[in-house]
Amino acid sequence: MSSLRFTEQALSDWMRCGGSHSEIVISSRMRIARNLEHLPFPLLASAEQSEEVLKQLAPVFQGEAASNFGSFQLLKLDELDELDKKVLVEKHLISPNLANDSRGGAVILNEDESVSIMINEEDHLRIQCLFPGLQVREAWVRATAIDDIFEGSVNYAFDDRRGYLTSCPTNVGTGLRASVMVHLPALVMTHQINRILSAVNQVGLTVRGIYGEGSEAVGNIFQISNQITLGQTENEIIENLHSVVTQIIEHERNARERLLADSALRITDRIKRSYGILSYAAVMELKESAQRLSDLRLGVDLGILEGPSISVLNELNVKTQPGFLQKMFGDEMTATERDMYRAKLLRETLGSQH
Amino acid sequence: MLCQECGVKPATLHFTKIVNGEKTEFHICESCAREKGELIPGTAGGFSIHSLLSGLLDLEGAGKEKNAAAQTVQGLRCENCGMTYSQFSKLGRFGCSSCYKYFDSTLDPLFRRVHGSTAHVGKLPKRAGAQIMCKRKIDELKQELQQSIVEEEFETAAELRDQIRKLEKEMPQE
Ligand SMILES: [Zn+2]
Ligand SMILES: [Zn+2]
Secondary structure, three states, X not given: OOOOHHHOOOOOHXXXXXXXXOOOEEEEEEEEEEOEOOOOOOOOOOHHHHHHHHHHHHHHHHOOHHHHHOOEEEEEHHHOOHHHHHHHHHOOOOOHHHHHOOOOOEEEEEOOOOEEEEEOOOOOEEEEEEEEOOOHHHHHHHHHHHHHHHHHHOOEOEEOOOEEOOOOXXXXXXXXXXXXXXXXXXXXXXXXXXXXXXXXXXXXXXXXXXXXOOOOOHHHEEEEEEOOOOOOOHHHHHHHHHHHHHHHHHHHHHXXXXXXXXXXXXXXXXXXXXXXXXXXXXXXXHHHHHHHXXXXXXXXXXXXXXXXXXXXXXXXXXXOOHHHHHHHHOOOOOHHHHHHHHHHHHHHHXXXXX | OEOOOOOOOEOOEEEEEEEOOEEEEEEEOHHHHHXXXXXXXXXXXXXXXXXXXXXXXXXXXXXXXXXXXXXXXXXXEOOOOOOEHHHHHHHOOOOOOOHHHHOHHHHHHHHHHHHOOOOOOOOOXXXXXXXXXXXXXXXXXXXXXXXXXXOOOHHHHHHHHHHXXXXXXXXXXX
């Protein structure tokens, strides 16, 4: 199972090219939740019913209609080993929920991993599109096109008044969760982040750590997404998110300029120290590496560092996660060993660039 | 933003809880959430967002007077999947799409709290969608028809009646 293509590389192909504002916006993601008529939601479905859901949904993307979006491969979760599942979660290709509780669970991935279709997660169907940089509109166009293909073959649970019916009341209506991952070190450093985030909350958006609800906002990376799915059109949701993120980018840019103007020496020192530590340390905890990689990303954007490229930094953000380290250096690892191998990986990637 | 429990770690779980129309924001870190017994989504068997939601749902029945209406609500049951309203309010999730029909009388206040709205205005599925659009159009015309009869504009009324008949014939079937 270790030959699984999707878990061999840290970086999905889509992450290699930037998209707009890629120095601040890491990625844009659309997720659409859908369910089939008549069958109970995964929460209550029997093994046979989950199998039936898979049987109805899986062939849709082997069909011709889907070939515009590349060729797709179906992975059944109960046929994957634990480590591969962990890596798929770290790459944001599946949710922790699907990895942990996967009765009849499956994921359909396209070659460049920009489309990930989860089956039997909290809902029967969750279509996810991930684009680099700020591309919420583009990601929506693809997600809704894929939705149309499924809708051409199966009957969705839909209600005239309530819209698309979902397992959780927080997703009903559009079933759309649109989110953008942003790197905001200067707003954190200048203590403006709280004010910004509470403003974001007030316009119906939520902010989370990068690995979802249950994880910390490591390395100054935040995920901003819509909270409301009922009573707004998809377009309103997307335009609202787009406009709020555009304003946040503006604030982050201003904060970066002010940092450079007011405390260039201090910030340069901090960034270069982080580069030094990442290039030479023998032990490195995840939290510290995330923070120092964040410094590097800022350094590259401010012109204080020439390398590494944003793509290498994106790659390191994924590769320094526990699952990926184990995938690269050995299945069984204590926390201390992970910190050692993380440091080794960072030294080898960044040290050689001096 | 720091965790409001320990004030040390960054808050990574953000909730908005609305109790009796009063909005409370709630920001805590992962370890405090664990300590408080709020399970973390994505880890073994639990989710705090749903326990919070179920807090919202319980408000419907509890509190106020335990009157007959509240009893009736608690007794609601989805005939398709068997989920009861009290199960639904504990889990914070529906069992199947028919639950929406069986619990309908309780959903408007919930959706208003969560979304600020009760009705979908977004995308329609193509097949069912065409039918829905058609139904909406017919309803609109019927209202106009009523109006024109009241106003004794019988020529307009006759035109409208023909239009409605035509649409009813053309209505796409599911
Ligand atoms: Zn705390
Ligand atoms: Zn039901």
